[in-house]
Structures are given as structure tokens and as C-alpha cells.
Amino acid sequence: MIVIDxxxxDLEFAQFENLDEIFSTVAEKGYLNDRVVTDVFVNDEPFSEVYPHQxxxxxxxxxxxxxxxxxxTADMAIEITRELYKVVTLMGEGGRTVADLFRQADDAEALETYQDLLDVTRNFLGMIGVLRNEYTLKDHEEYEAIGEGMSSLFTEMTEVLENEDWILLAxxxxxxxxxLVDKWKKVIAQLREDIRQVR
Incomplete structure (x- = not known):
């Protein structure tokens, strides 16, 4: 028996050879249009592939x-905006921590944490960009201004990093x-509202 939500x-096991064919047919027949798979159970057990094409x-x-x-997908996007709000909070805490570490002359720890902060920030900006393109926010001036501010700040911080001026970086x-991180909270709220209007 194949159950979706x-x-x-109306698909029967007899028409398939393997589990992959079932998943492919479910997708092809449109059962997953505008939806994101959250869980799969095979024989009442949670299933996820241990290796590709298992x-x-x-x-x-x-x-x-x-x-x-x-x-x-719109509901999933709203869930993602909730997670992004948590990420913004972590970015703020990370920024404060790195600044404190540089001021305490704990350069090695500060640089390592700074790299983590940059990675999280890049991932955050990438996800905001994807959601923005999918669910409007294209014309929000605030998004553009904060994005440009973040971009020029990263350029400046890269130069300061190369000069090893830790206090200026702090x-x-x-x-x-x-x-800038605090301003992202408003953008996330706007994005969440845009998504709600689309669904």
C-alpha cells in the first residue's frame, strides 16, 4: 500500500520493480507538485538512503x-524563515564573541570563530536570496540597502584582516x-509576510 499524506x-506495488521506481512515479504523476517531502516510511520504519540510489x-x-x-513548499518556506530568525540571533552572538576575543588578544580563537561566522553569514545570505527570488521581496529597498551594506562591509573586513588589524576588525x-544583522530581522519578517500572501 502506498500512502501520501x-x-x-492508486498506485500498486505490482507495477514496480524497486523503491526508486515508486518514488519516481509518485513525482511524475504530480503527487508532489508544490510540496516538499518531509518523511518517508518503508514498512512502517523511517527511511532515508544510506548511500546514493539505495x-x-x-x-x-x-x-x-x-x-x-x-x-x-510555501509552508516549508515559512518554517525556513523561522529558522533564519534564529540564525540571525546566532550571527549577532557570534559577532559579539569574535569582537571580544580580538579585544582580549585571543587571536587564534578569534580567527577560527570569525571563519565560522563568515560561513554562517554566507549560508544565511544564500538562503535569503533563494527565498527572495522565489517569493518576491525583489523590490524591497531595505533588502537591497542591507545587502549592499553587508557586501561593502565584507570587502572592508577582508582588507582589515589582510592587514591583521584585529582591533579595527573588532x-x-x-x-x-x-x-546590519539586527536589520535582517525586519527583512525576514517582510519575507515571511510575502510568502503568506503567495500561498
Whole structure:
């Protein structure tokens, strides 16, 4: 039996050879349009591939039931904005920590934490960009201004880093990075509202 979001679907195991064919057909028949798969259960056990294309190696003879749980893409996007709000909070805490470490002359720890902060910030900006392109926010002046401010600040911080001026880097983090991070909270709220209007 194949169940999608609590509803038995009209596909039968007999028409498939392996689990991968089931997943492919479910997608091709449109059962997952505008939806994101959140959970898969095979024989009432949670399933995720241990290695790529593992589902091709599981024959339908070994399968009694497949249950697929999904969420609307817009609902998933709203969940992501909630997570992004948490990430912004972490970015703020990280910026303060790095600035403090540089001021305490703990350069090695500060540089390591600074690299982590940059990675988190890049990932955050990438995700904001994806959501923005998918769910508008294209014309929000605030987004543009904060994005440009962040870009020029990163350029300046890179130059300061090359000059190993740790105190100036701490100042940039505290007096320029942290205020920009706080402004992202409003952008995330705007993005969440845009997504709600789309769905």
C-alpha cells in the first residue's frame, strides 16, 4: 500500500520493480507538485538512503508499505524563515564573541570563530536570496540597502584582516556588522509576510 499524506494512492506495488521506481512515479504523476517531502516510511520504519540510489536496490518484494509525508513548499518556506530568525540571533552572538576575543588578544580563537561566522553569514545570505527570488521581496529597498551594506562591509573586513588589524576588525564587527544583522530581522519578517500572501 502506498500512502501520501494519509491518503491511499492508486498506485500498486505490482507495477514496480524497486523503491526508486515508486518514488519516481509518485513525482511524475504530480503527487508532489508544490510540496516538499518531509518523511518517508518503508514498512512502517523511517527511511532515508544510506548511500546514493539505495532505493534502486530495494525490490518491491521486500516492501509491504510506503508512506510519504509532505508539506506545502510555501509552508516549508515559512518554517525556513523561522529558522533564519534564529540564525540571525546566532550571527549577532557570534559577532559579539569574535569582537571580544580580538579585544582580549585571543587571536587564534578569534580567527577560527570569525571563519565560522563568515560561513554562517554566507549560508544565511544564500538562503535569503533563494527565498527572495522565489517569493518576491525583489523590490524591497531595505533588502537591497542591507545587502549592499553587508557586501561593502565584507570587502572592508577582508582588507582589515589582510592587514591583521584585529582591533579595527573588532570595531567593524561591533559597530557595523551587528547593526546590519539586527536589520535582517525586519527583512525576514517582510519575507515571511510575502510568502503568506503567495500561498
Amino acid at each position: 494519509g491518503q491511499k494512492c 532505493s534502486e536496490d530495494i525490490t518491491v518484494g521486500d516492501v509491504r508499505s510506503v508512506e510519504i509525508k509532505t508539506m506545502a 570595531d567593524l564587527l561591533e559597530y557595523e556588522f551587528l547593526p
